[in-house]
Amino acid sequence: MSTTRTSPSRGPGSPDVTGFYEKDTGSIQYVVADPATKKAAIIDAVWDFDPKHARTSTKSADEIVAFVKERGLTVEWILDTHPHADHVMAAAYLKDKLGAPQAIGDKVLEIAELWSGFYNLHGVFDPRRDFDRLFADGDTFRIGELEARVMLSPGHTLGSITYVIGDAAFVHDTLMVPDSGTSRADFPGGDAAVLYRSIQQLLALPDDTRLFVGHDYCQGGREPMWEATVAEHKRDNKHLKGGVSEAEFVKVREERDRTLPLPDRMLHALQINLRGGRLPAPESDGNAYLKIPANRF
Template sequence: MTEPAIRAFFDEPTFTVSYLVWDPATRHGVVIDPVLDFDVASGTVDNHSVDAILAAAAEEGVSLDWVLETHVHADHLSGAPLIKARTGARIAIGEHVRDVQTIFRPIFGASDVKEGGGDFDRLLADGETIEVGDLAIEVMHTPGHTPADVSYRIGGAVFVGDTLFMPDYGTARCDFPGGDAHQLYRSIRRLLALPPETRLFMCHDYKAPGREAFAWETTVADQRRANAHVHDGIGEEAFVAMRQARDRTLDTPRLLVPSIQVNMRAGRFPPAEANGVRYLRVPVVLKEGADAGSLA
């Protein structure tokens, strides 16, 4: 079994970890969960995070075959289209992205979103394998945070997306539309049934209180022993009760509205209007008791 070479890239504004992963022999590789730099206040986009990944790929002599998304992210915009434009790498995501698009297409009036997940180059099924050089990348459907989450198992490493965080921080939220704490628990137990030495790579780190540095790599054994939410001995009902109570206290992610709109299009922005400008929509819901007439 060929083991991958891995370089991580941490984006502190969104607490996101992207990965350059490649086969050391053939120098073919993939990027997992790339970030597009977006300032919501000014509506401006930059690409220094993608530039850093592509510079590392050039330094290592890596040819990129795929950009792999673990899910439709709600906290950052995807840099996948930029990598595709510059390298020819294709964009893939779990096949249940169709469920996420079904939920959010009407919310944002996104009639341009292609049917059947067609904005992506490939939709991946549970158990499917992608060959990249001598690497075999196994797709594991790990829903719960969203219906579409997948993890990527490459040799003795697994890129878990938004399922687990570092042991001292716990697990991902499940309160977005289509999320399900029961599903998340079962997905996590599936991951933690892998060999104890399996290396787990997080998609985010928020640096738990008392920890001095950001971190994003742990093992199955460490998670089973010490995960704050789901270590061995925590049953499904106890986890679900904790997760649902915790989710009720969490704020809406700052970039949720733009992230969902862009990422369900495989990182593509909505079509430009007649003036050449692309706009992101903000659904407005009036609270009970608000005077709708005065706001019309």
Template sequence: MLHFPATADPASPDVAALYDKATGSWQYIVSDPGTGAALIVDPVLDFDPVAAATGTGNAEALLAHVAAKGLEVGLIVDTHPHADHLSAAHWLAGRLGARMATGQRVLGVQRLWADYYADEGLTDQPGHWDRLFADEDGFALGGLKGRVVLAAGHTMASVSLQVGDALFAHDTLMMPDSGTARADFPGGSAEALWQTIRATLDLPGETRVFIGHDYGKDGREPACLATVAEHRRENIHVRDGVSRESFLRLRTERDATLPLPDRMLMALQVNLRGGRLPEPDAEGRRVLRVPLDRFDARG
């Protein structure tokens, strides 16, 4: 767990970041230092894609931190329907008595994937979450105020969360030496990602941008934080001076070379239900579905 204490900004939250090495994912516990009110962002449910075995190692580590610090978690947010890992939001909500939220455009992603999974029961299910965020919605974090920003591109439903000087930007920016997130999943858009990132880079330079993924690079350990000013100066895809056209060309060409995440076809049907695993049958057997021949082999 990495710790990023609140800065001198009176609206600044404490941030704890937990790395899931198997998927290169960052999970966050964001808290108000004054009251201990907390929210969890993008928790991972462990999943071995070969054995289709789930586990709660990451989620239990998050719980342990919450207990050790005496935090009161009121909200668990998935910033978007993740393709590379299963969400632990539902499991954690049950343990913590917390509410679950995500962006309201998840309903559009449910419609897309209901077709892939040939499962109409996936469509129009807002009730998998306690709250669906619209653009510019607000939320309270103890004495701090949070703001939701629609941040489409990587997926059409993505939202960023801003609390004081901290922005949880999930899969938009990566670390400056790694550029930006892919935009080629169903419902993704490189153009929308460009607009989202430009809006992010208009925030004050000292804004702390916490990202969704890092895999380390050239011997560097996995990291999760850079400021807006650092991205504007150094981000290899979107630093100041890079044009929209060259970003779109680079992003589209690079996406065409990336293999699909090995967990994608299993993860979406869970994540589009807020992280709920399939209901077991009378014998206690849970089964996922896999759509055949809807995606090209790549990579």
């Protein structure tokens, strides 16, 4: 059972937000619900993957399915903020289980083209086929009576988006919680200066906006955390407080990124996630195979 915690609605137009912490990758998955209608969305759900044995499991996703059924929620959207490098997305599995459309930002088309080159798999990734909706910057949609808006927030990847739903914003891998700072920007298509500018747009949201991050690595052995307000990030975020300039931020971020290894699931995960959370088609023996580029990174 994962660590689970609900941030309750603050009133009309404000969602209930339940986070599910997936320990193996430090990922937080979200169920965002409209209390008035019991309509909901799932954001950044994890399809468990053991990189040592290349084996998948639906344990984390099934926990979310059980939660929405227990609460009597109707899932209207299965959302991802970007094609994750550190976990495999459960979107396709949840679509099959719950019948809701899956969506991601439209810059995934550029990310798919970029990674087609790294995998030498040209013409294989087709986000228009594998996602039901590709959101552009500024697009809006609804979850029950809740208004939702899409913000393009690149830097961690060139196509990362934020979902602003009422007084909650799901900021993916731009920010960490304040004691951990911000997220890396050294993956292909990432850029620390672009990340800084995206963060400034997030910090321009109202001070009481609840910001929900994509990962937490439990700084100093504390319990997992994933929520802080805009005001708390301005005051306490270790990479941002005190009015840090873009140049100062880029220096700190790039120095930190040079020390980080690739995520252990990255080369597996991206070729699954760029298919919307689907393995490649089985080959003649009935098994699916992943292609891992040697000596590229």
